[in-house]
Amino acid sequence: xxxxxxxxxxxxxxxxxxxxxxxxxxxxxxxxxxxxxxxxxxxxxxxxxxxxxxxxxxxxxxxxxxxxxxxxxxxxxxxxxxxxxxxxxxxxxxxxxxxxxxxxxxxxxxxxxxxxxxxxxxxxxxxxxxxxxxxxxxxxxxxxxxxxxxxxxxxxxxxxxxxxxxxxxxxxxxxxxxxxxxxxxxxxxxxxxxxxxxxxxxxxxxxxxxxxxxxxxxxxxxxxxxxxx
Amino acid sequence: xxxxxxxxxxxxxxxxxxxxxxxxxxxxxxxxxxxxxxxxxxxxxxxxxxxxxxxxxxxxxxxxxxxxxxxxxxxxxxxxxxxxxxxxxxxxxxxxxxxxxxxxxxxxxxxxxxxxxxxxxxxxxxxxxxxxxxxxxxxxxxxxxxxxxxxxxxxxxxxxxxxxxxxxxxxxxxxxxxxxxxxxxxxxxxxxxxxxxxxxxxxxxxxxxxxxxxxxxxxxxxxxxxxxxxxxxxx
Numbered sequence: 053x054x055x056x057x058x059x060x061x062x063x064x065x066x067x068x069x070x071x072x073x074x075x076x077x078x079x080x081x082x083x084x085x086x087x088x089x090x091x092x093x094x095x096x097x098x099x100x101x102x103x104x105x106x107x108x109x110x111x112x113x114x115x116x117x118x119x120x121x122x123x124x125x126x127x128x129x130x131x132x133x134x135x136x137x138x139x140x141x142x143x144x145x146x147x148x149x150x151x152x153x154x155x156x157x158x159x160x161x162x163x164x165x166x167x168x169x170x171x172x173x174x175x176x177x178x179x180x181x182x183x184x185x186x187x188x189x190x191x192x193x194x195x196x197x198x199x200x201x202x203x204x205x206x207x208x209x210x211x212x213x214x215x216x217x218x219x220x221x222x223x224x225x226x227x228x229x230x231x232x233x234x235x236x237x238x239x240x241x242x243x244x245x246x247x248x249x250x251x252x253x254x255x256x257x258x259x260x261x262x263x264x265x266x267x268x269x270x271x272x273x274x275x276x277x278x279x280x281x
Numbered sequence: 282x283x284x285x286x287x288x289x290x291x292x293x294x295x296x297x298x299x300x301x302x303x304x305x306x307x308x309x310x311x312x313x314x315x316x317x318x319x320x321x322x323x324x325x326x327x328x329x330x331x332x333x334x335x336x337x338x339x340x341x342x343x344x345x346x347x348x349x350x351x352x353x354x355x356x357x358x359x360x361x362x363x364x365x366x367x368x369x370x371x372x373x374x375x376x377x378x379x380x381x382x383x384x385x386x387x388x389x390x391x392x393x394x395x396x397x398x399x400x401x402x403x404x405x406x407x408x409x410x411x412x413x414x415x416x417x418x419x420x421x422x423x424x425x426x427x428x429x430x431x432x433x434x435x436x437x438x439x440x441x442x443x444x445x446x447x448x449x450x451x452x453x454x455x456x457x458x459x460x461x462x463x464x465x466x467x468x469x470x471x472x473x474x475x476x477x478x479x480x481x482x483x484x485x486x487x488x489x490x491x492x493x494x495x496x497x498x499x500x501x502x503x504x505x506x507x508x509x510x511x512x513x514x515x516x
Binding site (some may be wrong): 110111113114115116117118119120122123126127128129130131217220221222223224225228235238248249252253255256259260263264 | 349459469477480483484
């Protein structure tokens, strides 16, 4: 075991760790913003809208994330690059980066998976509670904000924790589109030092640590919620 | 209708993609079978094993399930290659180039095994103790109880988890593209890079994966109906 590279690459690893956390948090936040409507319209929306949401979930859950990422990065990226209007626009510095496509594809992907979770969550809220809220004269929007959504999220919190861990384990794919997250840094270390295992073990340890952190954080949130179980 | 570039033959990449899809299915199916074998062993280690085998199984499932698949694939890919060559060196044979497809199968099988272990463990635990005790009372041995009681009774419980894992392993084969291979995604990536028609190729491949998933879903539905017959319907 040769760990002499570690002190030299430590600052880079910390930056990679920070980038991984960014990828995870951004994708999860945007993904949830997508998942809530996707789940909701499948439970209560008009037929055509719920059909679209269902199709969306099927496509996202039926194709590998790496294909989605490469489709966006190489496919959409090359389409963007073909238009001079886009290349000269102010958004080009963002649209050029692998980081953008990584966040986009992770968001769309986790939106599909979490959308399915949220559908189950919305269904799991007892009808009586929604009827009670309506009987208080709440508008549909208020019912959603005060009763339906909080109760749904509460019910699926453990499943969402699992989904977050799965998303964390998908973030290293960003390294394939030039993002220097933990895995990207590790791949660079391997290239520079010709070491086979040591960098990979370091990556494994970091990801296991992050997994435990996520599990702990969600457990902490769950304990805040009073329940009579 | 179909663009020429996707047709079969010299001018198109249709046959290359088709072969890629075949490799993907081969890798997925073989890894799945290995996963089931490891899963059954792992589950029995967790449920009936002594302290050591229980501990080993726990370490295995915990690590495999919390380290990203890509990292595991790289570690196992290189470890597997070196392990085989070390063994060959011991019997004084030269190092060989390890077949990429075989390595991919073994690696994905080991990853799948951890998830299979948990599925089988939960399914076996859901078998009523009384039925196993009844088997014992009839004088059946361990294997006989598994074959006649635990196995058939736990299977309907395991089917949803097993079908999920099948869908996951198909998608995980795409990760093998990171180490380079002949499966669908690697083939697509090289074809796209060669022709510069990125959008076309990646959309086609996404549709192929989607088709595999949807066809699998159909058969999973049939299978579930068959194994759930005689059980009370939920809701």
